[in-house]
Amino acid sequence: MTVEAIKKVIAALPDDERHSLAAWLNELDFDEWDQQMAKDFSPGGRGMFLLDEVKADIAEGRTKPLEDVLAEAKARRESPTQTHS
Numbered sequence: 001m002t003v004e005a006i007k008k009v010i011a012a013l014p015d016d017e018r019h020s021l022a023a024w025l026n027e028l029d030f031d032e033w034d035q036q037m038a039k040d041f042s043p044g045g046r047g048m049f050l051l052d053e054v055k056a057d058i059a060e061g062r063t064k065p066l067e068d069v070l071a072e073a074k075a076r077r078e079s080p081t082q083t084h085s
Contacts, residue, residue, distance in 0.1 A: 010018060040047035057063050 010021065039045055041051060
């Protein structure tokens with residue numbers, strides 16, 4: 001069966017079945033993505049250097065609690081901008 005034939009069959013499905021199929025495909029994609037993330041961030045994975053950098057930043061005190069970062073961002077948004085003539 002070709003992709004075009006599959007598309008035609010999917011288009012002919014009742015809405016509830018098409019939505020169910022879409023949810024299943026989405027879940028399948030997320031499962032593959034989760035597996036790739038686990039592989040990337042396991043020992044020897046290509047993302048391990050990022051974890052090492054984060055751990056070093058934390059150890060060196062170069063991080064802030066998330067609550068502080070969010071409070072600062074909120075204060076900047078709420079602060080009126082001043083214009084000078």
